[in-house]
Amino acid sequence: MDIAVLVKQVPDTYSERKLRESDWVLDRDAADAVIDEIDSKGVEIGLQLTEAHGGQVTVVTMGPDRAKETLRKALAMGAHKAVHVVDDAFAGSDALQTSAALAAALKSLNVDLIITGNEATDGRTASMPAMLAERLGLPSVTSVVGITIDGQTITAERVVEGGAANVTATLPAVVSVNEKIGEPRYPNFKGIMAAKSKPVAVLSAADLGLEPGTLGLANASTQVVSGSPRPMKSAGEKVTDDGAGGTGIAEFLVTQRLI
Amino acid sequence: MAEVLVLVEHADGQVKKVTGELMAAASRLGSPVAVVVGAAGTAAGLAEQLGAAGAAKIYAAESADPLELLLTPQVAALAAAVAVAEPVAVLLAATFDGREIAGRLAVRLDSGLLADVVDVAAEDGVVIATQSVFGGAYSTRYQVTKGVPVISVRHNSIEGAAPAVSSPEIVVLETTVDPATATTVTKWLPEEVGDRPELGGAKVVVSGGRGVGSADNFHVVEELADQLGGAVGASRAAVDSGYYPHQFQVGQTGTTVSPQLYVALGISGAIQHRAGMQTSKTIIAVNKDPDAPIFEIADYGVVGDLFTVAPQLASAVKARKG
Numbered sequence: 259m260d261i262a263v264l265v266k267q268v269p270d271t272y273s274e275r276k277l278r279e280s281d282w283v284l285d286r287d288a289a290d291a292v293i294d295e296i297d298s299k300g301v302e303i304g305l306q307l308t309e310a311h312g313g314q315v316t317v318v319t320m321g322p323d324r325a326k327e328t329l330r331k332a333l334a335m336g337a338h339k340a341v342h343v344v345d346d347a348f349a350g351s352d353a354l355q356t357s358a359a360l361a362a363a364l365k366s367l368n369v370d371l372i373i374t375g376n377e378a379t380d381g382r383t384a385s386m387p388a389m390l391a392e393r394l395g396l397p398s399v400t401s402v403v404g405i406t407i408d409g410q411t412i413t414a415e416r417v418v419e420g421g422a423a424n425v426t427a428t429l430p431a432v433v434s435v436n437e438k439i440g441e442p443r444y445p446n447f448k449g450i451m452a453a454k455s456k457p458v459a460v461l462s463a464a465d466l467g468l469e470p471g472t473l474g475l476a477n478a479s480t481q482v483v484s485g486s487p488r489p490m491k492s493a494g495e496k497v498t499d500d501g502a503g504g505t506g507i508a509e510f511l512v513t514q515r516l517i
Numbered sequence: 518m519a520e521v522l523v524l525v526e527h528a529d530g531q532v533k534k535v536t537g538e539l540m541a542a543a544s545r546l547g548s549p550v551a552v553v554v555g556a557a558g559t560a561a562g563l564a565e566q567l568g569a570a571g572a573a574k575i576y577a578a579e580s581a582d583p584l585e586l587l588l589t590p591q592v593a594a595l596a597a598a599v600a601v602a603e604p605v606a607v608l609l610a611a612t613f614d615g616r617e618i619a620g621r622l623a624v625r626l627d628s629g630l631l632a633d634v635v636d637v638a639a640e641d642g643v644v645i646a647t648q649s650v651f652g653g654a655y656s657t658r659y660q661v662t663k664g665v666p667v668i669s670v671r672h673n674s675i676e677g678a679a680p681a682v683s684s685p686e687i688v689v690l691e692t693t694v695d696p697a698t699a700t701t702v703t704k705w706l707p708e709e710v711g712d713r714p715e716l717g718g719a720k721v722v723v724s725g726g727r728g729v730g731s732a733d734n735f736h737v738v739e740e741l742a743d744q745l746g747g748a749v750g751a752s753r754a755a756v757d758s759g760y761y762p763h764q765f766q767v768g769q770t771g772t773t774v775s776p777q778l779y780v781a782l783g784i785s786g787a788i789q790h791r792a793g794m795q796t797s798k799t800i801i802a803v804n805k806d807p808d809a810p811i812f813e814i815a816d817y818g819v820v821g822d823l824f825t826v827a828p829q830l831a832s833a834v835k836a837r838k839g
């Protein structure tokens with residue numbers, strides 16, 4: 259079973275993430291760029307499934323040149339090959355355009371299963387798996403905490419706000435993983451060395467057959483109107499408990515009319 | 518007035534609170550119109566509630582067993598309603614389900630998608646949606662420049678209500694779902710819904726972290742939440758240690774909350790936790806470590822043991838209520 263796993267490079271959630279004050283888009287220089295944790299979990303599930311059922315894992319990313327670091331990380335974990343969707347003409351793409359480019363790349367891979375994260379930590383859009391499934395005419399099995407595949411049948415436990423469900427769908431399909439699905443493996447030294455010689459295919463807009471007049475910020479379906487930084491809260495009063503810490507909070511809440 | 522479609526969230530014959538918020542948002546842009554997906558008779562059963570929430574009309578897509586297919590019936594219903602109504606915008610709740618439906622719909626309509634917005638407005642006839650970025654560190658305003666804006670709106674972020682309508686008209690939609698795209702539910706595993714308010718919309722949230730130490734100890738957090746009439750939340754460390762179920766996680770990869778009052782018990786205040794709660798109006802922190810980063814954003818912090826401070830606070834609140 260051949261699997262494509264989508265991996266996105268995002269600003270590290272441990273650092274202070276910033277928008278550029280000129281155009282309110284992500285300031286790529288402000289924070290370290292890392293593979294989104296959720297996508298490393300996607301890679302892990304992809305590897306487990308190919309270990310059990312055979313086949314190869316291809317990791318796919320769309321992003322600027324340096325996003326290839328993210329592909330290397332996934333290759334070091336054990337993915338077999340990689341696809342980098344990259345073109346200057348993609349700069350400023352919105353979700354609709356990104357889904358069109360990724361869907362074109364995925365179509366050319368012709369895999370049985372596509373795995374993504376359920377929600378990227380930068381945009382929190384949580385829509386890409388469904389958008390890809392819609393473009394490719396496939397089922398979307400989202401936010402799963404466990405998945406098994408038997409022949410052409412996927413069974414999974416899906417967890418979202420308000421409840422969970424056991425669900426089933428037929429391959430080929432798009433599956434998105436929930437962070438509670440388990441921890442990803444760490445690349446070992448051997449994996450890191452092997453990753454250096456694994457194939458990374460680079461696909462441009464022209465390679466994917468995308469119309470130039472549909473690409474990039476100028477043709478995006480959403481546009482920033484304005485932005486503003488929001489002042490963060492600053493520290494208020496801090497007291498050390500002297501035996502009346504709880505009562506002190508209650509008194510504070512009274513002054514704030516909260517109780 | 519032009520229509521604004523709202524996908525209705527409902528369960529057991531009740532319209533959910535977020536639907537009222539979406540109706541209020543819709544009324545700023547045009548005439549709110551409800552889209553109901555459910556078993557036969559659902560729309561008629563919900564009509565009175567939806568009218569009270571401001572729905573001028575109801576589009577109904579009803580089928581024998583709508584709960585069996587996951588989300589594709591909602592996409593089909595909205596697409597059919599868009600074709601009839603030519604609306605100004607489509608609004609959905611920014612839940613995982615809502616954002617998934619929105620993603621499919623945006624592709625089907627070849628339209629701009631804005632996820633998890635916290636405000637909407639019409640400015641010179643243009644729909645403007647505001648997003649809160651990186652846990653509220655920025656606010657950005659967007660417009661959709663292609664197609665019908667498909668917008669998911671965060672819980673508890675829209676104030677006010679749409680004017681009530683008496684007996685809204687029900688319009689039946691015929692829809693079909695492509696079986697090739699079907700995900701089927703074989704078993705619902707419903708969450709226990711207790712008496713506490715829902716985390717995303719609660720006015721008061723009391724959260725416990727790794728410092729709570731065990732699942733058994735979490736009753737200390739629950740008792741304070743109950744005295745304050747609030748919801749219970751948890752840090753990821755508390756969830757991953759098995760102290761509290763995962764749907765209660767607050768933070769970057771959990772629920773974003775913005776209550777009037779947030780109480781953090783035994784939570785260090787990691788940046789990813791703060792990303793889900795730092796826009797709360799008033800923040801109280803109790804932590805043994807005077808250098809815990811949570812104190813940097815706390816309006817009132819107590820350096821102390823949560824097991825003595827929290828019960829004392831709970832009894833002080835109780836005493837005040839008399």
Ligand SMILES: Cc1cc2nc3c(=O)[nH]c(=O)nc-3n(C[C@H](O)[C@H](O)[C@H](O)COP(=O)(O)OP(=O)(O)OC[C@H]3O[C@@H](n4cnc5c(N)ncnc54)[C@H](O)[C@@H]3O)c2cc1C
Binds near residue numbers: 770823
């Ligand atoms: C991609 C990503 C996403 C993440 N998403 C989230 C998220 O959504 N939500 C989230 O919470 N975290 C998230 N995290 C994890 C985050 O980095 C922290 O690990 C986590 O928030 C720590 O939880 P904690 O504060 O409960 O635990 P700790 O950091 O271990 O803190 C426990 C605190 O309890 C205090 N304490 C101990 N005993 C007592 C006592 N008796 N009385 C008072 N205080 C006591 C200690 O002093 C300490 O400060 C994410 C991380 C990543 C990488």
Ligand SMILES: Nc1ncnc2c1ncn2[C@@H]1O[C@H](COP(=O)(O)O)[C@@H](O)[C@H]1O
Binds near residue numbers: 264377
């Ligand atoms: N540019 C991208 N490149 C690769 N994968 C992506 C990209 N954008 C989104 N994804 C995938 O889609 C998932 C959900 O993203 P989102 O819908 O943006 O929240 C992510 O966890 C990734 O797996």
